Amino acid sequence: xxxxxxxxxxxxxxxxxxxxxxxxxxxxxxxxxxxxxxxxxxxxxxxxxxxxxxxxxxxxxxxxxxxxxxxxxxxxxxxxxxxxxxxxxxxxxxxxxxxxxxxxxxxxxxxxxxxxxxxxxxxxxxxxxxxxxxxxxxxxxxxx
Amino acid sequence: xxxxxxxxxxxxxxxxxxxxxxxxxxxxxxxxxxxxxxxxxxxxxxxxxxxxxxxxxxxxxxxxxxxxxxxxxxxxxxxxxxxxxxxxxxxxxxxxxxxxxxxxxxxxxxxxxxxxxxxxxxxxxxxxxxxxxxxxxxxxxxxx
DNA sequence: GCTACTATCGCAAATCGTTCTCAATAAGGA
DNA sequence: TCCTTATTGAGAACGATTTGCGATAGTAGC
Numbered sequence: 118x119x120x121x122x123x124x125x126x127x128x129x130x131x132x133x134x135x136x137x138x139x140x141x142x143x144x145x146x147x148x149x150x151x152x153x154x155x156x157x158x159x160x161x162x163x164x165x166x167x168x169x170x171x172x173x174x175x176x177x178x179x180x181x182x183x184x185x186x187x188x189x190x191x192x193x194x195x196x197x198x199x200x201x202x203x204x205x206x207x208x209x210x211x212x213x214x215x216x217x218x219x220x221x222x223x224x225x226x227x228x229x230x231x232x233x234x235x236x237x238x239x240x241x242x243x244x245x246x247x248x249x250x251x252x253x254x255x256x257x258x259x260x261x
Numbered sequence: 262x263x264x265x266x267x268x269x270x271x272x273x274x275x276x277x278x279x280x281x282x283x284x285x286x287x288x289x290x291x292x293x294x295x296x297x298x299x300x301x302x303x304x305x306x307x308x309x310x311x312x313x314x315x316x317x318x319x320x321x322x323x324x325x326x327x328x329x330x331x332x333x334x335x336x337x338x339x340x341x342x343x344x345x346x347x348x349x350x351x352x353x354x355x356x357x358x359x360x361x362x363x364x365x366x367x368x369x370x371x372x373x374x375x376x377x378x379x380x381x382x383x384x385x386x387x388x389x390x391x392x393x394x395x396x397x398x399x400x401x402x403x404x405x
Numbered sequence: 406g407c408t409a410c411t412a413t414c415g416c417a418a419a420t421c422g423t424t425c426t427c428a429a430t431a432a433g434g435a
Numbered sequence: 436t437c438c439t440t441a442t443t444g445a446g447a448a449c450g451a452t453t454t455g456c457g458a459t460a461g462t463a464g465c
Contacts, residue, residue, distance in 0.1 A: 252388040280433095317424080
């Protein structure tokens with residue numbers, strides 16, 4: 118299996134874009150965070166490592182990462198989007214507590230069947246899905 | 262089955278909030294749109310009807326509609342959230358074309374099983390879900 | 406390797422959606 | 436009807452994201 122940086126380089130080449138150290142630092146940062154992340158977290162992480170990557174560059178790199186299939190939007194919260202890398206990872210879904218905001222990741226095979234069924238029904242070439250189940254977690258539901 | 266405005270009034274009363282014509286106009290507008298909507302669409306709709314509801318009021322009413330379970334966030338696009346009313350409607354999921362952006366609604370029973378399974382596994386009181394399947398639609402996939 | 410072309414960069418200004426401030430208004434209990 | 440205070444509208448403020456621009460640096464062709 119190709120590494121994420123290889124996938125990215127191939128994508129950049131195929132698009133006729135330029136291979137730059139700034140873009141590759143962003144890719145590296147994205148895959149260094151093993152959790153959901155937002156633009157600011159990437160910026161802070163790169164800053165801590167004394168990489169002088171501007172926020173503008175991070176914002177400009179995000180669409181490339183989305184289009185290349187390395188990351189996807191995970192959820193919108195606190196006024197901005199949160200992402201997660203999806204390359205090389207088993208697809209997972211999110212379980213969110215509406216009260217305390219905690220997010221648990223889970224995997225459920227059946228969802229793949231839904232993808233397939235729906236793809237056939239509407240003649241779509243399905244490439245992925247996002248499932249968020251929400252409710253009240255153990256701790257929060259007792260206070261009700 | 263109670264009408265949406267009745268549900269809303271009950272919610273307002275239980276919360277000790279005040280029943281105002283502005284809030285009820287927003288509720289009416291929300292249920293007059295039989296599709297996904299955003300804040301601006303509500304504003305424009307109310308404007309066309311010569312209702313002078315400010316955007317601030319619409320923004321302040323949205324959280325009440327969410328908390329009362331009348332609407333839910335549908336998806337984030339073009340820099341802002343889009344909502345849909347869910348009261349009195351069968352739960353549905355979204356199928357999105359990544360290229361042309363069209364959104365098809367579909368229902369799939371299996372998803373309810375997933376809710377149940379996951380709720381038990383993590384001891385959650387599950388109240389709902391959002392599933393978005395994405396890919397390339399018939400028209401768009403031929404151009405590839 | 407050198408050159409020319411131009412994509413990409415960083416910075417700061419601009420934009421856009423959303424929230425906040427505050428004075429005026431009006432809901433609703435006494 | 437009166438009084439208290441939640442709610443409103445308007446615009447300022449805010450925060451995230453995008454854009455404009457001059458400087459920098461990939462990369463294709465020599």
